[in-house]
Amino acid sequence: MPYPLYLLALAVFAMGTSEFMLAGLLPDIASDLGITVGTAGMLTPAFAIGMIVGAPLVAxxxxxxxxxxxLLGFVLAFAAAHAVGALTLSFPVLFASRVVAALANAGFLAVALTTAATLVPPDRKGRALAVLLSGTTVATIAGVPGGSVLGTLLGWRATFWAVAALCLPxxxxxxxxxxxGRAREEAAGGPTLRAELAQLKGxxxxxxxxxxxxxNSATFASFTFLAPVVTDTAGxxxxxIPVALVLFGAGSLVGVTVAGRLSDRxxxxxLAVAGPLLLVGWPALALLADDPVLLLGLVFVQGALSxxxxxxxxxxxxxEAAGAPTMAGSYATAALNVGAAVGPLVAATTLGTTVGHLGPLWASALLVAVALLIAFPVRDVITTGRRAERIR
Known part of the structure; x- marks a missing residue:
């Protein structure tokens, strides 16, 4: 894989760390700014919504x-937003900085996905995407636990400064x-924006x-609420908790790397192997979560399959969006982040039920089941583009 792909993955690592790190920092932020934890929690959906809306808009x-x-402008804007967040004493300013950071993140990822596809032969997009997404998986392995430790030792502002510093290299x-200019120069003279947006009719x-x-909803439904399963169910x-998160991240890195070598050809x-195994894995994790060894092992496996x-x-x-050379990355980014936003919301509705902390695991199973039920009748269309008439 071309060396520039790994430079893009470094930026994705910094951005992924920022996206996921707030879970362990909210109490500290609330105490420092004189607000409730619930109010501080609004920073998380603000980022997710900014990603969903920002991907197509900024692209x-x-x-x-x-x-x-x-790419350079988005990375610098992302760093500046974190510097502002680290300095402010105002929650509205911090909130606004998270929205700006999300817009910059969305724009960067949308352009990076498109750029990555231009750096490799047309039949190696999957491997290029695997390298790019490895930045996110490494963020769950090292960035998020590291940010949590740094926040505990030096306060939440230090974590924001660390993310800003990561953006500089x-x-x-x-x-x-x-x-x-490579990505955009190649798109010059290509389809108009209207034509690229028309690809969404496909x-x-x-x-x-x-x-x-x-x-992705299933993935984040369980990942977001994994901590109480580790402590309350497994005892x-x-x-x-960080050990379980690291294992999930390590599995994610293995999964995206292996699948990256297969997803093109x-x-x-x-789909035939990972789909059914993932569907079985979430209920298995719910039923076996009281055994610490099985819990940690299945967390790794589910991260890989997800x-x-x-x-x-x-x-x-x-x-499928090859006819939208400058917008395809934004469509992929939007799909990823719709899942990241919807999954935790669905999972949260299960916490007050009789299954308690295990509810998100069952919610993940349900979401995967829905995906497979939709995919199975048109599986050839998804994987090869044939028989399109079945879903027209």
Whole structure:
């Protein structure tokens, strides 16, 4: 894989750390700013909504900019938003900084996905996406636990400064390693914005976006509420929470790496194997969560299966949106983040039921089941583009 892909993955690592780190920082933020934890919790959906809305909006605004300039501008804006957040004493300003950071993140990821696809041969988009998404999986392995420890030792503002600092080598790498103007120059003279948006009318594109969002919803439904399962159901101490998160992240890295080698030529194999196993895995985790060894082992496995299946579906988005060279990345980004926003909301509704802390695991199983029920009748269409008439 081209070296510039790894520079993009470094920026995705910093952004992924920022997206997921707030869960452990909310009490400290609330205490410091004199607000309730519930109010501080509004920072999380603010980021998710900014990502969903920002991906197509910012990508459309930046479609005529040189690719390297766009990526560099988004990374610097992301760093600046975290610097403002680290300095402010006002919750509204902090809230606004998270929205700006989300818009910058969405724009960066949308352009990065498109740029990554131009850096490799047309039949290697899956492997390129795997390298890019490895930044997110490494963030769950190292960035989020590291941010939690840093916040505990030095306060939440130090974590914001650390994320801003991570953006600087990423910005330098983009400046030195990404070919000037490549992504956008290749798109020059291509389809108009209206034509690229018209790609969303395609049934196959909408289908893979929906399936990607459903699988990602299942992933974040359980990942978001994994901590009480570790402590209350398995009876482990709080120190085991970051261990479980790291195991999930490690599994995610394995899954996205392995699937990246298969998703270009054999997406059918990934869907046929990972889909049913993922469906069985979430109920198995719910039923066996009281055994710490089985819990931690299954957390690793589910992380691998979730990102293998989810990453493959997002790769299919890029293939199906090939007629939208500057907007395809934004469609993939929107699908990812709709899942990241919807999954925790669905899971939260189960916490007050009789299954308690295990509710999110059952919610994940339900979301995967819905995805597979939709996908099975048109599986050839998803994986090869054939028989499109079945879903027109």
């Amino acid at each position: 459309a605004l930046a479609r005529d900019w040189p690719g390297r300039s766009s 990423a910005a330098l790498g983009i400046l030195k390693g990404i070919p000037a 049934a196959r594109l909408r289908l893979v976006m929906l399936l990607g969002a459903l699988v 482990l101490s709080d120190l085991w 054999r997406p059918d194999l990934v 990102f293998a299946l989810g990453g493959t579906l997002i790769t299919r988005v890029l293939y």
